[in-house]
Amino acid sequence: MLNPAADTHLEKGIVTQLRAYLAQIELPDDGRLPPERELSTALGVSRTELRKALDVLEAEGQLWRHVGKGTFMGSRPLDTFADIAALARRSNPAEVMRARIVMEPEICRAAAFTATPEDIAEMRMCLTRSRQAETWRQYEAWDTRLHRTIAEASQNTLLLGLFDTLNAVRRAVTWGRLRTEPVKPLPNHHSFAEHEAIVDAIEQRDIAAAAACMRAHLQTVERKLLDRQ
Amino acid sequence: MLNPAADTHLEKGIVTQLRAYLAQIELPDDGRLPPERELSTALGVSRTELRKALDVLEAEGQLWRHVGKGTFMGSRPLDTFADIAALARRSNPAEVMRARIVMEPEICRAAAFTATPEDIAEMRMCLTRSRQAETWRQYEAWDTRLHRTIAEASQNTLLLGLFDTLNAVRRAVTWGRLRTEPVKPLPNHHSFAEHEAIVDAIEQRDIAAAAACMRAHLQTVERKLLDRQ
DNA sequence: ATATAAACCAAAATGAAATTGGTATCCGAC
DNA sequence: GTCGGATACCAATTTCATTTTGGTTTATAT
Known part of the structure; x- marks a missing residue:
């Protein structure tokens, strides 16, 4: 890792790899995708790196996450406090x-x-x-x-x-x-x-x-x- | 039990006994009272008789019951549709x-x-x-x-x-x-x-x-x- | 320095077990 | 026979321990 540009390039590579994976994968009705621990081994990257990539997609609004629930494609359902x-x-x-x-x-x-x-x-x-x-x-x-x-x-x-x-x-x-x-x-x-x-x-x-x-x-x-x- | 009047009197006695018990008992915030099995032994009557007395009080609207939940004082909470x-x-x-x-x-x-x-x-x-x-x-x-x-x-x-x-x-x-x-x-x-x-x-x-x-x-x-x- | 692995946390889901009002059945007393 | 009591069983619900999950920290190695 002598070159910071190469470093950035590698991270972006994980993001695109993840994008491709999400495009091909068969998702359940609720849009939930496999837990991070599975996903990281499936993609052959560390959980840390996978989470960085997920952070990017979440910032883009392509998916949303919640502790205990999981990670879901699409936009987060309205968290109207009707609860x-x-x-x-x-x-x-x-x-x-x-x-x-x-x-x-x-x-x-x-x-x-x-x-x-x-x-x-x-x-x-x-x-x-x-x-x-x-x-x-x-x-x-x-x-x-x-x-x-x-x-x-x-x-x-x-x-x-x-x-x-x-x-x-x-x-x-x-x-x-x-x-x-x-x-x-x-x-x-x-x-x-x-x-x-x-x-x-x-x-x-x-x-x-x-x-x-x-x-x-x-x-x-x-x-x-x-x-x- | 030769006399049907005595019979009726006894049943009413259980109802009044139950009323007195409920008036003195310390109830939790939600108004839930002890399960029928406890209540019957506490009052020294059979569960069958206790249930008859509870039927009376329920008909009067003094309490309401639900399987699995329990028996509660007051009127049944209207199912709020916050949905x-x-x-x-x-x-x-x-x-x-x-x-x-x-x-x-x-x-x-x-x-x-x-x-x-x-x-x-x-x-x-x-x-x-x-x-x-x-x-x-x-x-x-x-x-x-x-x-x-x-x-x-x-x-x-x-x-x-x-x-x-x-x-x-x-x-x-x-x-x-x-x-x-x-x-x-x-x-x-x-x-x-x-x-x-x-x-x-x-x-x-x-x-x-x-x-x-x-x-x-x-x-x-x-x-x-x-x-x- | 950075990435990785591991451990840990709290929120949430999961599932087995216990609880509870309702009901059927059997038995005994009168 | 009829009525009350005991018992067993049912289904709805709660309770509790366990597991799963995203988020965070720490230590280690390269």
Whole structure:
């Protein structure tokens, strides 16, 4: 290796050799090609050199790689974070509350316009059931269902899907000591009146009030989370 | 067991016994309760009888069960379809526009508060690049990137994830003839001024204006879609 | 200096084994 | 005969250890 030009030429040679190999090889449906360790012996080059060549092709966008998965021809599938677990891993309770405050009032605004009497009846049922709850767990179940019923009432599949995603992340995020203690919710719990104000606004088709009440409610929830030592 | 009334009474006794047990027991976060085999020995009843009691509570909606998973307090989680393809299949352009009008103005409002100068610089770049676009395709690329930069500027991973999901559905939904024709965007295209108003508002930290401008922009987009024959 | 081989790491896939709600069967008690 | 209890079995699901895979480091030789 006296000459750096010869060196470069050799590396490029591996790239072209790899290109030729990939052009002739029969690939499975998912475009996955053999693991690096196989490929290197098949091409008669060291794994280090093969990886350099793969780096080039990856930079060109001809293939993509992922640890544990393998190396694939074509472009990487959209890594849209629709993955609940991945989202929950990167997020935290503060973000969840902020996201709820951003989304739910507007969903509630839409729902005030589109909710059917049947929707509203279900909301009322959630209200009474949550008041009758004997444990925090039961209360939370009816609270969650109320919020989802409102999202359903928006009559928008996509909004409902986004709401569900948010909710799934909320459940998956680690709340730690923020969790409620195992005591029965008191009758003067702030959420009762706030929930009723929301449903009232929806029933009266007071669109602005519906959004405002939902926002106020969620802000109270957020504040209570911070208050708890 | 000479008396059928006594029989019935005994069964109800198991139900109330189970209710009392569930009220006192400490449940894990997911509301899962011990497997039937444990529960039956813990309560000193046969599995058959326990299952009858569980059937009652399940009919009441107090709990739900699933083979292999277990028995859980509360109501069955609705199968959230966070799957992009499934969402796109059930949705349509109208829903996509409505969802954008619900979400993006509020995300924009948050971004006006949290955007860094670097974020704003990137938004400005998107503005100039979209003006220079030679094709609709290029224009859309920069338009999409502008909207996503705004979502990034909200500094909320979860909101960004929801925005990405919405965007993925938007791309996946069938637009048909609503698609733009392959002509270069005209310099007086409505979006240019609207985009600049949005970025201006964000830069001046005019939170209300940022939300309002984004809402106005998306409403214009929606109207233009309807105008086109 | 550079390339190679080897070892190691964490993410992901894989597969066997255990768990769990649901169901059928058999047996005994009344 | 009917009903409850015990047992065994089934299929869906989870759990856990193992393997595979791309990425990284280290040591060695030329």
